[in-house]
Amino acid sequence: METDLLIVGAGIAGASLAAAVAAERMTVLVEAEDMPGRHATGRSAAFYDESYGGPGIQPLTTAAGPMLRSPGEEMGGHSFLRPRGGLIIARNGDEALLDAMVADFAGTPVSLDPVSGACLSTMLPGLLPGWSSALAQPQCEDIDVAALHHANLALARRRGATLLTRSPFTGAVRRSDGRWQVQSGSLSLTASVIVNAAGAWADQVAGLAGAAPMGITPYRRTMVQLRLGRETPASLPLVIDARGEFYFKGEGVGRIWLSPHDETADFPHDVAAEEHDIALAIHRFQQVVDWPIAAVERRWAGLRSFAPDRLPVLGFAPDMPGFFWCAGQGGFGIQTAPSAALLAASLLLTRDPDPRISTIDATIYSPSRFA
Structure with missing residues (x-):
């Protein structure tokens, strides 16, 4: 199987990024479990709290608020937030x-x-x-995590993404032509870019691809x-x-x-x-x-x-061409998912950022800060 983008992990990070990029790039998500979101995403008691995670996370959370509260028709058109305080x-x-x-x-x-x-x-x-x-x-509100996750997966599929479950990432080699040869479960795939959205397994995935870990x-x-x-x-x-x-x-x-x-x-x-x-x-x-x-x-x-500084890691690895980090979301990965996905998409596709996140400084989340 061939693809442009291979996203490792179909939790909220991988699912929301797939939804943001699948219309423009051939995208495959590989998930080790029999269903996406069994770990951090599926066990979250998530709430929307603009102070949660500190000042370094607040811009992402604030930008995500309108997208969670008033999602477009492609995301179902119904708010993912419920009043709480x-x-x-x-x-x-x-x-x-x-x-x-x-x-x-x-x-x-x-x-x-x-x-x-x-x-x-x-x-x-x-x-x-x-x-x-x-x-x-x-302004603190509950988040319907399951609905948000499912909406992103559904949108990614409608935009052409393929989801492969029971397909643990077991290794990758960068070929002489610049593409990756990937083994995921019983499948052999080739991809231009590997996106590491593997949550707790992120450093492990990096090691299997020969990239330096981030200390996640x-x-x-x-x-x-x-x-x-x-x-x-x-x-x-x-x-x-x-x-x-x-x-x-x-x-x-x-x-x-x-x-x-x-x-x-x-x-x-x-x-x-x-x-x-x-x-x-x-x-x-x-x-x-x-x-x-x-x-x-x-x-x-x-x-x-x-990550060691408790900020997300979003961007291309400084030590490994074609390897992109989308990890380290801590406990705020659900509430920042819409904005983090847009920010990661702009970096991944090397395009101008979406106006909804254009004032966010992407450099503070770059993997290069640990170089």
Whole structure:
């Protein structure tokens, strides 16, 4: 099989980039699993939060907002976002953490509104003593991850892309004519460019193609679904700790999704939640509100992959012609997918950037920053 672009990985990164380029270049996605999105994408409790990931990620998130909120007819025409609201809460004595966050996003479109006293107790009934202040994020929204992923895959297919599942990337050699000879599962393919969108496996894929790794490390993130002994408010916001030790959000009546905000360095594999992390999540939650826990109904974990500076890696490898990085999206890969795909597409196809992302400085995400 021959193609122009071979995208390794059909999670949200590979799927959204395929949708952005398939109309202009013959594109094949190869996916190791029997269905796309089984790992980081399919296990995400994603939300749209313009402050999440810090100032280096904010331009991508802000640019993605309109595309998530009002996608074109080709993407189904229905918003991938649902109203939620966010609340970053601080313990007594941690007010400086909130002040620093406000300072970090000064001059940006990010809304961080101070909340304290009775207003805080109204937004989060049952709040225990010791939590004195917060920042409200009215623009925080839930993302329908499955719908977004499926819409990108469907658009890529309509634009001519081919998806090959059960086809793990096992090696590639750059031929004398400048094309790649690729082995993926039982298939032998040739391609002009290999796009590394392999998530936690990104450095492994680079090594199999002879490219230098970027130091992309997968970190385990744990989630649990709790059934509570009381009903939670229908308007419950996403609640995040200013220290970064937990977050939780409502998931139907009397249920929440909770994470201890863990980041444990791991290796690429089908990761599972560990009992210690589940117990830690519950312990931290019980220091915040007086809500009784009736049962742990579900538990799971996913791998979030970061480059050393925690920014995405988007662009051609400086050491290997025809090898393109689209990796290191960490925990913000869903909320930045539309804008990151457009930015990567402009670099991959060497064309002017789409007006929706034209003010974003692509150089800060370039693989060359690690050269």
